[in-house]
Amino acid sequence: MISVRTYLLLYLLLAIALGFGLFLPLMENDSAQHATMAMRMAKSGDYLSILKGGNPYLDKPHMHFWLSALSFEIFGFEEWAYRLPALILTILGGFATFKLANLLYDNVEISRLSAFMFLTSQAIVLGMHDVRTDAVLTAFTVLAVWQWVRFLKLNSWSGAVLGGIFTAFAFSTKGLIAIAVIGIFLFFMVLYHHYWKRLLQPKFVLGLIAFALACVPVFYAYYHQFGMEGIEFISMGQVTGRYSGEDFGGASQNDYFFYFHTILWTFLPWSIWFYSSLFLRIKSITRQVKLVEISTILTVLIFLIVMNFSSFKLPHYLNIIFPFVAIFTAGTIVLYFQQYRSKLPKVFQITQYILASLGFVLLGFLGIVAFAVHEIPVLAVLLASILLIIWLFLKSESRLERTVVVSAGFILFTNIYLNSTFYPQLLKYQSGYSLGVVAQQHNIKPGNLYMVDGQYSWPMDWMIGGTSQKIERKDLNRLNKPFWVMMRNINPNELKGNKFNINKSYRADHFRVTRLSWDFINPLSRSESLEEAWLVEYVPK
Secondary structure, X not given: OOOHHHHHHHHHHHHHHHHHHHOOOOOOOHHHHHHHHHHXXXXXXXXXXXXXXXXXXXXXXXXXXXXXXXXXXHHOOOHHHHHHHHHHHHHHHHHHHHHHHHHHHOOHHHHHHHHHHHHHOHHHHHHOOOOOHHHHHHHHHHHHHHHHHHHHHHOOHHHHHHHHHHHHHHHHHHOHHHHHHHHHHHHHHHHHHOOHHHHHOHHHHHHHHHHHHHHHHHHHHHHHHHOHHHHHHHHHHHHHHHHHOXXXXXXXXXXXXXXXXXXXXXXXXOHHHHHHHHHHHHHHHHOOOOOOOOHHHHHHHHHHHHHOOOOOOOHHHHHHHHHHHHHHHHHHHHHHHHOOOOXXXXXXXXXXXXXXXXXXXHHHHHHHHHXXXXXXXXXXXXXXXXXXXXXXXXXXOOHHHHHXXXXXXXXXXXXXXXXXXXXXXXXXHOHHHHHHHHHHHOOOOHHHEEEEOOOOOHHHHXXXXXXXXXXXXXXXXXXXOOEEEEEEOOOOHHHHOOOEEEEEEEEEEEOOOOOOOHHHHOOOOHHHHOEEEEEEXXXXX
């Protein structure tokens, strides 16, 4: 239904988008923060302790930081080296999605489309350059489920062992949420297909032993740094603290449909297909139609319902379920497209065409008005990409192939533009990076750079290769040497007092780039949404 040639050329467009994204500056907060924390690990050789700005970090487990620090040790302290483990694991997660779908449906069309939907969904593409723990978590989760299903369906001892190991790695990345998702999926798999006897086999016990042994490093690291408090935290406190919103501000706590509407953009361009598939599966159940599998959709629905009652919600928390969303959606869509007598494929096709058309209109505004394309090589890549998409559309031989080309072509072209043009221009307004370039030029060391009044900048810490000093402005008078201060929305003259003169000063515009607003995107009102940031050298009088 979709040719291998089409998949390969669309994956080429994905590779171009990821290639541009690999070398982008790190975004504040999480990417730059996590990279700085991993950098400290690699420089100090202390892989047992996690520090955030010099303070103990009792939050996310170690796996993501270990992988990034190891990458730094091998390749050096580069933005692409930080992203590399997440990129590789996400690709492996796509492969695991393909293999899992094949085990569940025994249909190569569904398997290929499942992996493709997962790898081209907007949140997953975004997560391969704005790297957080979720990219690593998602990959290990679907790898674990794939191996456990191998054990259940094929009675494979290696499936049990690898399932246990990958489950431990997922747990070591973000705690109990991984075990919950894996456990829910396997519970319904066992229940629906009557695999209860598998759980009584020695192979299953071997998998549990492998899980326990693979968890030892992260438990030891928590005990080494925090004692029993660390063990209790990773065993339960980490997930309950986030679910209750304790110490996290309770973001979106009153929106009990947050993830249901957030998935509309995070799973683009396939989100309309997902909700259509959900309606069709529910309709099939009410008609007492025997389904091939139910584990994917029940895992997704339980996750969405339970997490919507969480007091702390963020869009990237959805990433962990996207392999299952992709398999469920692809399984439904392919089966309906194969039923040529159905009118639904034409409806699916029209809705995707409308979605892509609206997206291209918005993209045109961004590319012409808000953040225009200025570089000729980038313009050439964008032009070649759109010509390739048109050629693939004209060469497509089935309705499903044409629809996938339009849908994926839109999201891939969008991300090529975003990573080659939009984000490079956007990140100029991330003052920690722009002033960090100045700090590198002056060879400013972490011990001689201060942040005042509780301000911080993870991109600046990344750029100078260490943690800047924190100080209250009233304590600056105690310093008796030249020093640098980075500050936002503070006039540099306010800090010099009677003891210091300003030797050098550099100004930059600042905007919280991960929280875009219309006022910022609109060039006519952009200046009104910007803050001032300064990098200033003070010297004693």
